[in-house]
Amino acid sequence: MADTDFPAEKFTHPDFTAKGETRASVAWTGLKTLWFNTGTLCNIECRNCYILSSPKNDRLVYLTLADVMPYLDEVDRMTPDGVEIGITGGEPFMCPDILPIMEAILFREHSLLLLTNAMRPMMRPRIREGLCRLRDNGLAEKLTLRVSLDSHDPALHDAERGEGAFEEACAGLRWLADEGFQVAIAGRQSLHEDEAAARAGYGALASSLGLSLDAADPKQLVLFPEMIPQDDPPEITTACWGILDKVPESIMCADQRMVIRRKDAARATVTACTLLVDDPAFELGHTLKQATAEPVKLNHPWCASFCVLGGGSCSA
Structure with a gap:
């Protein structure tokens, strides 16, 4: 690439960095986790929410059971074995169809990882009764509430998250523990503590709430790297795999995709991963087949800061 052809800014050209180096990409290796984003509406508005979920943000609308079923059918055609299905938001327990969606996933014997803040939406009587019904019908063995x-x-x-949010979340966690649900925690490591201190702190909290949780297990306690909207990480080139001693197959978009539905859209679409719902370059088609046909170009700051350099992955 000639010097005069270099892109003017970082993370703007799909194939080349601002220095003219070949941008790294990640090819599809097979489905590990399919995510469903039930919408960007949430009962709270976190200061650093990466997709700006809030009680008013409906740019991603609630998924319906009818939206979900074609993708579950496609998963069945792709693999004879169950896979991990993830549900995220927003707050998934605000989605009107969340219980039938969960039931459909678990009935097909997929493992289900549902991300929640464990606050008021989960604690409504209808939701608690529905969760207990799944448990009592033997469908919760492969369910983890993170x-x-x-x-x-x-x-x-x-x-x-706002005054009183911690106490409310702890009440939800206690209820999940009392009812025997499998629980994981997704936490952040504050800037003034190392990983060992963070795991010790979350472990002590889990124990105080009656949770059976091994804080040393990265699947039971996930510590996510921070994603800063104005962060300026280096671009990832093909040479970075060797420099960082990483392989493309270890990156989230090698084996994960997420289903979303935009406001006023006629149907749901598939994005490259759970993080990049606002960049059209990462919206890959209406079906999993379309969304896995070509390698994903790592052309976003979060590809660098969260996935490659941070080592993050949203799946279990």
Whole structure:
């Protein structure tokens, strides 16, 4: 690529970096996790929410059972074995069809990882009764509810989510523990503590709430790297795989996709991963077949900061 052809800014050209180096891409290796984003509406508005979910943000609308079923059928055609299905939002328990969606997934014997803040939407009588019905019907054996906490410190958590949010989330966690549901925690590691201290803090909290959770297990306690909207990470080139001692197959878009439905859209579409719902370059088609046909170009700052450099993955 000639110097005069270099893109003017970072993360703008699908094939080349601002320095003219070949941009890294990730080819599809086979389905590990299919995500459904039930919408960007949420009962709270977190200060650093990466997709700006809030009680008013409906740019991604609620998925319906009718939206979900064709993708479950396509998964059945892709693989004879069950896969991991993830549900995220917004707050999934605000979605009117969340219980029948969960039932459809679990009935097909997929494992289900549902991300929630464990606050008021989950604690409504209809939702609690529905969760207990899934459990009593033997459908909850492959269900994990991953509860997001911004800190094991109440003050830090409430600074992000609002006064009283920590206490409300803990009440939800206690209920899940009392009812025997499998629970994981998704936390953040604050800037003033190392990973060992963070795991110790979350472990002590889990124990105090009656949760059977091994804080040393990265699947039971996920510590996510921070994603800063104005962050300026380096672009990832093909040479970075060797420099960083990583392989493309370890990156989330090698084996994960997410289904969304935009406001006023006629149907749902598939994005490259759970993070990039606002960049049209990462919206890959209406079907999984379309969305897995070509490699994903790592042409976004979060590809670098969260996935490659941060080592993050949203799946279990």
